[in-house]
Amino acid sequence: MSTSAERTREQLMTSALEVVRTKGLAAASARAIGAHAGVNQALIFYHFGTVTELIEAASDEAVGRAVDGYRDRFDRVTSLSELFAVGMQVHEQERRIGNVAVMAQLMAGAQHDPVLARASSRAIGLWTEQIRRVLDRVLAGTAAETLLDSADLAHALSAGFIGTELYHGVDPTGANRAFATMERLESLIATINDLSPVAQRAVRAAGRRLGERAEKRLGEVDARE
Amino acid sequence: MSTSAERTREQLMTSALEVVRTKGLAAASARAIGAHAGVNQALIFYHFGTVTELIEAASDEAVGRAVDGYRDRFDRVTSLSELFAVGMQVHEQERRIGNVAVMAQLMAGAQHDPVLARASSRAIGLWTEQIRRVLDRVLAGTAAETLLDSADLAHALSAGFIGTELYHGVDPTGANRAFATMERLESLIATINDLSPVAQRAVRAAGRRLGERAEKRLGEVDARE
DNA sequence: GTCTATATTTGGATAGAC
DNA sequence: GTCTATCCAAATATAGAC
Numbered sequence: 001m002s003t004s005a006e007r008t009r010e011q012l013m014t015s016a017l018e019v020v021r022t023k024g025l026a027a028a029s030a031r032a033i034g035a036h037a038g039v040n041q042a043l044i045f046y047h048f049g050t051v052t053e054l055i056e057a058a059s060d061e062a063v064g065r066a067v068d069g070y071r072d073r074f075d076r077v078t079s080l081s082e083l084f085a086v087g088m089q090v091h092e093q094e095r096r097i098g099n100v101a102v103m104a105q106l107m108a109g110a111q112h113d114p115v116l117a118r119a120s121s122r123a124i125g126l127w128t129e130q131i132r133r134v135l136d137r138v139l140a141g142t143a144a145e146t147l148l149d150s151a152d153l154a155h156a157l158s159a160g161f162i163g164t165e166l167y168h169g170v171d172p173t174g175a176n177r178a179f180a181t182m183e184r185l186e187s188l189i190a191t192i193n194d195l196s197p198v199a200q201r202a203v204r205a206a207g208r209r210l211g212e213r214a215e216k217r218l219g220e221v222d223a224r225e
Numbered sequence: 226m227s228t229s230a231e232r233t234r235e236q237l238m239t240s241a242l243e244v245v246r247t248k249g250l251a252a253a254s255a256r257a258i259g260a261h262a263g264v265n266q267a268l269i270f271y272h273f274g275t276v277t278e279l280i281e282a283a284s285d286e287a288v289g290r291a292v293d294g295y296r297d298r299f300d301r302v303t304s305l306s307e308l309f310a311v312g313m314q315v316h317e318q319e320r321r322i323g324n325v326a327v328m329a330q331l332m333a334g335a336q337h338d339p340v341l342a343r344a345s346s347r348a349i350g351l352w353t354e355q356i357r358r359v360l361d362r363v364l365a366g367t368a369a370e371t372l373l374d375s376a377d378l379a380h381a382l383s384a385g386f387i388g389t390e391l392y393h394g395v396d397p398t399g400a401n402r403a404f405a406t407m408e409r410l411e412s413l414i415a416t417i418n419d420l421s422p423v424a425q426r427a428v429r430a431a432g433r434r435l436g437e438r439a440e441k442r443l444g445e446v447d448a449r450e
Numbered sequence: 451g452t453c454t455a456t457a458t459t460t461g462g463a464t465a466g467a468c
Numbered sequence: 469g470t471c472t473a474t475c476c477a478a479a480t481a482t483a484g485a486c
Contacts (some may be wrong), residue, residue: 023337024334024336024337024338025251025333026250026251026334026337027337101336104333104336104391105333105336107333107391107392107394107395108250108329108330108332108333108334108391109249109251109333110391110394110395111249111326111329111330111391111394112248112249112251112252113249117394117395120395121395121396124392124395124396124399125396128399147409147413148406148409149402149405149406149409151402152402152403152405152406152409153406155392155396155399155400155402155403155406156385156402156403156404156406156407158388158392158399158403159385159388159389159391159392159399159400159403160381160384160385160388160403161388162388162391162392163383163384163385163386163387163388163389163391164384164388166329166332166333166335166336166384166387166388166391167332167349167380167383167384167387169332169335169336169342170332170335170342170345170346170349171346171349171350171380172447172450173447174349174353174380174383174384175380175384176446176447177374177376177377177380177381178377178380178381178383178384178385179381179446180374180377181373181374181377181378181380181381182381184372184373184374184377185410188372188413188417188428191427191428192413192428195427195428202420203413203416203417203420215405221401221404222397222398222401225397
């Protein structure tokens with residue numbers, strides 16, 4: 001049984017994201033969100049304190065629900081190619097309903113706002129962790145396991161999706177070309193997984209050296225920050 | 226010989242980018258930019274019309290100059306690995322001075338502002354074209370030529386750099402992991418270029434089929450938009 | 451070409467009635 | 469818990485003096 005206050009809170013949260021989605025973060029003022037929710041803007045401050053805290057709460061709720069909703073689908077994935085296919089489908093769906101656009105707006109705002117930074121960190125963390133979990137499983141025992149690191153790759157995919165979203169608003173064809181490259185690279189990995197044992201050993205050996213180099217570099221960069 | 230008006234225009238342009246760099250697009254108001262430039266905010270409207278048009282002019286000027294400045298360095302590149310190394314160095318430098326952060330802010334704003342969209346389109350276009358030109362040259366005659374498309378890859382790299390920049394502000398370690406993946410993939414391509422002829426033929430053949438599939442898909446997506 | 455002053459709008463936030 | 473009314477700060481933009 002939802003009280004009137006709970007309904008108001010929910011309306012404000014969905015309206016907040018809806019305004020960010022359609023008009024961008026810069027236009028997501030208390031007045032705009034209140035008007036969209038059909039309630040007075042003062043209620044935002046009563047229920048959430050500030051506008052950005054409302055957006056934070058809305059993001060937490062929406063991302064948690066979205067990621068949960070895809071969990072079963074990801075759990076049924078059994079190969080890297082399948083993960084890639086499902087990942088692209090999920091991304092396309094999330095993109096169509098505007099959730100990726102919202103995330104991109106929040107991350108841009110997060111660069112200079114600690115509240116949005118917290119929200120973005122949690123949001124991107126949930127998605128990345130979901131991908132990493134499946135990657136860990138489907139990479140196990142394959143040649144690609146030597147070439148890639150599931151955590152690294154999960155972060156790269158998340159960053160790629162956000163970057164491509166911004167790219168899409170500026171140059172749609174260019175964004176599709178970026179996606180085509182991701183597809184090519186995935187196919188390449190799949191191809192290597194199916195190579196002859198001899199060729200695979202050569203690639204693995206080279207890959208091992210390269211992986212070590214990458215990890216070494218990563219440690220150095222992190223130490224600097 | 227620079228007139229007083231020219232100096233004022235230049236100060237406003239550099240100040241505009243400096244404010245975006247340090248405080249974000251949302252804080253780049255006429256007052257903030259004017260104060261930073263040490264001139265009255267009214268001059269922004271006199272010289273540029275609106276604040277976003279000032280930012281547009283500043284971006285055009287700065288990006289053109291930056292890309293030109295790296296041209297020679299890119300022209301001396303002779304292999305994919307070398308391009309990757311130089312690209313990472315250039316990106317790291319541009320990131321350190323904040324130019325990547327500016328671009329990310331502009332692209333986020335561009336999603337809902339036609340003036341910023343124009344500016345972002347030109348800016349990202351210059352960088353992408355620079356990368357594509359070199360890719361075209363260094364890929365020629367290699368095994369990777371069959372696996373990749375220089376225009377597609379150039380767009381993917383640009384999108385990746387922007388996405389990673391936003392990611393960096395939210396999760397620095399995660400961003401470095403994303404970079405590590407780019408490095409691994411580049412190494413993989415380099416490895417394939419050095420494989421035995423037999424293995425390479427297998428990879429090439431698989432790559433050709435995959436490349437055709439990617440291009441087909443790309444055509445379909447573009448037709449929908 | 452630059453500044454001061456100001457009109458106008460918009461936004462965050464709070465007080466107080468209901 | 470919600471609304472009205474309002475304060476205050478900040479923003480874009482313009483008019484007019486210098």
